[in-house]
Amino acid sequence: MAHRQGLTDLNAKSGASSVDSAVGACVGDCPRCCAKMTEEQMKTIFPSASAAKITGVTNAFNSAFEKFELNRCLRKAHFFAQIRQEVGASISALTEDLHYSEAGLKKNFSYFRQNPEEAALYGKTAEHGADPEAIGNRAYANRNGNGSIESGEGYKYRGRGYIQITGKEIYQNVQSQMDARYPGNGLDIVNNVEQVLETKGGMLSAMAYWRWKKLNDRADNGDTGEHVDKITDVVNYYTHTRPDRRTNFDTTKVVFKTAECTNRPK
Structure with missing residues (x-):
């Protein structure tokens, strides 16, 4: 009980909302690490997004960022640098x-290099367009937890989202991370891709992927181009x-004032 009170006090000190989360206590004394994101910050990162999209994405992030421990300025900056590239x-x-x-x-998939006649059959040629379903089911069969070509899972679990998650096993792992850190999230991305x-779903799945892949640890290392590449x-x-x-x-490092953050790596 004392631990829960401690989290509440620390969040209040930083100006963050009182989120009932088992993880994500503010670290150090930076007043921005646990602060909610503002719509103005979001507009700076996504200048062409509609007002409705800005509001929706801001609310989605703020509802869960502490649960996935995106509670440091560097973590937020690295996270949104990647999201900006994925969604534009x-x-x-x-x-x-x-x-x-x-x-x-044939250039991108080993299956079609090994089966060039199928590349001609399903790929775009001068005679016909591409067959994306047939391509996905073959390119991703028996990979990342997908079943055989006949299962249809290669196409079903093709890349999607704010961070492109690909493969049934990846969808399952991301869902498990969401359920563990945000019980009652209302999402079932395995069955409703x-x-x-x-x-x-786009924001929470991206945050869950980020936490599952331990990208917070890489983000904590610093703010150079090399640190960005390590996450990429x-x-x-x-x-x-x-x-x-x-x-x-x-x-994003300007948006989140990473240079002023007291929780930077020593």
Whole structure:
């Protein structure tokens, strides 16, 4: 009971709301680490987003950030630098585009390199368009917890969301993290995969993925471009957008005033 009172007092001291969370006590004396995010901060990061989207995403983040221990300025800055790249300036949660050409399939997926005749059959050619469902079921069969081609899970659990989660096992692990840290969250992304594209589901699944992958630990290490890259290694290792993610962080570290934070690494 004393521990719970301690959390309440510490949150009140920092100006944060009294969130009933088993984790996420404020650390140190920085008044911003546990502070709720404002819509003005969100607008700076996502300048093309509608007012309704800004309000929804801000509320979704504020409802759960302490539960996933996104309660340090550096953690928030790194988190939103990655989210900004994944959803863009207008906050558009995307589903993985599987409209590959024949050549693209052979370049990106071992299955189609091993089965080039199927790359010609299902990939976009001069004669026909791509078949994304057939592509997903083959490219991701028997990977990341997915079943066989016939199971349809490769296509069902293709990449989606504010951080693109891909594969049945990843969806399950993210759901487990949400349930453990935010009981009663109202989401079931394993059976209702489209929830990952909605505001609440997109934000909470991204936060759960972040916590599950221990990205708070990497975020705590510092605020250089190299530190951004270490997080990108986990979020999207093969991306060509590393420079953009560093640029995003140049914005978010100002938004969250990381240079003034007293909880920076020593």
